[in-house]
Amino acid sequence: MDPYTSKVAVITGGSRGIGYNVAAALVAKGAKVVLGDILDKEGEAAAKELNTRAGKQVAAYIHTDVTKYKDLIALFALAEKTFGGVDIAMLNAGIAGESAGGVFTPLDDRADMLIHEVNIGGVIKGNKVALLHMAKRGKGGIIINTASIAGFSAMPSIAAYCATKHAVVGWSRSLVNMQSVCGVRVNAVCPYWCETDIIANPASDVARRFLEATPKTTMEYVVQAFEQCIEDSDMAGETLLVLPDGIHVQPSFIPPECCFTSEFLEKVPQLTEDGNKETKKKLAQAIKAAKL
Numbered sequence: 001m002d003p004y005t006s007k008v009a010v011i012t013g014g015s016r017g018i019g020y021n022v023a024a025a026l027v028a029k030g031a032k033v034v035l036g037d038i039l040d041k042e043g044e045a046a047a048k049e050l051n052t053r054a055g056k057q058v059a060a061y062i063h064t065d066v067t068k069y070k071d072l073i074a075l076f077a078l079a080e081k082t083f084g085g086v087d088i089a090m091l092n093a094g095i096a097g098e099s100a101g102g103v104f105t106p107l108d109d110r111a112d113m114l115i116h117e118v119n120i121g122g123v124i125k126g127n128k129v130a131l132l133h134m135a136k137r138g139k140g141g142i143i144i145n146t147a148s149i150a151g152f153s154a155m156p157s158i159a160a161y162c163a164t165k166h167a168v169v170g171w172s173r174s175l176v177n178m179q180s181v182c183g184v185r186v187n188a189v190c191p192y193w194c195e196t197d198i199i200a201n202p203a204s205d206v207a208r209r210f211l212e213a214t215p216k217t218t219m220e221y222v223v224q225a226f227e228q229c230i231e232d233s234d235m236a237g238e239t240l241l242v243l244p245d246g247i248h249v250q251p252s253f254i255p256p257e258c259c260f261t262s263e264f265l266e267k268v269p270q271l272t273e274d275g276n277k278e279t280k281k282k283l284a285q286a287i288k289a290a291k292l
Ligand SMILES: NC(=O)c1ccc[n+]([C@@H]2O[C@H](COP(=O)([O-])OP(=O)(O)OC[C@H]3O[C@@H](n4cnc5c(N)ncnc54)[C@H](O)[C@@H]3O)[C@@H](O)[C@H]2O)c1
Pocket: 012, 013, 014, 015, 016, 017, 018, 019, 036, 037, 038, 039, 064, 065, 066, 067, 092, 093, 094, 095, 118, 146, 147, 148, 149, 190, 191, 192, 193, 194, 195, 196, 197, 198, 199
């Protein structure tokens, strides 16, 4: 079945860069998109451009600060009102720049936490709203989180950014059970460096020189990785690296043998089944409580 026609996607950080490019690709394949961002002028223009190109309404924009549940709920509500329910949620908004270093910045509670609130907080909050929306609708769905190569590598000059992207990887992998619980597949795309505005103002001179020297991946490969997450119905809890030479699956961590006794392994299937039952109950309660 065509995974795009009549499908509706919400995309945070959709006003420009990776978010906008994926939006344009999805629209070209027949999907509708709702863009959420804090760059309102660019977001409105982006939606207008997509609608003009299509000759009908295929896109909408709404101011969405991903650190705020209220905004994320409004993003999904607009998608539902304009195009029907959401099938695909791309939690992609992110920041780097000055705040990406994070080690010897001033000891300021609010300034220190901003990158964490946007890069991982925005993904967690967006995933929670998406799961409730999709589970309530009962048609399953696809969630794709934008992590980074920094979700696997250690990079001293952008330590805070690395911490947030490692967190996005851990969160996305941990939601592998959502496919069994409510038919929602959660995966993460982890690009290597790609020419967008986020790398235009690096955290330090060393970060700038590193970015100038390192090879880049292409926007084409990045977009293809998001499409792979949509098209491959077996993919759940996976991380796709987008490198200068293309897309690679980053295998999951397998704990060493000493973590698996035969008695423990025997219990795993039952524990998994019971865990899913427990999670389904919690999901039903959460849907009632959230009143979306
Ligand atoms: N470009 C790269 O080299 C690269 C590599 C790996 C991962 N990424 C990730 O890709 C994602 C998209 O980045 P990009 O490269 O397109 O850069 P970008 O700066 O062009 O796009 C990021 C978007 O997120 C938006 N945003 C920032 N804070 C927000 C908030 N609080 N609420 C809503 N939107 C907010 C920005 O306004 C912007 O439109 C980010 O998560 C970034 O960390 C980028």
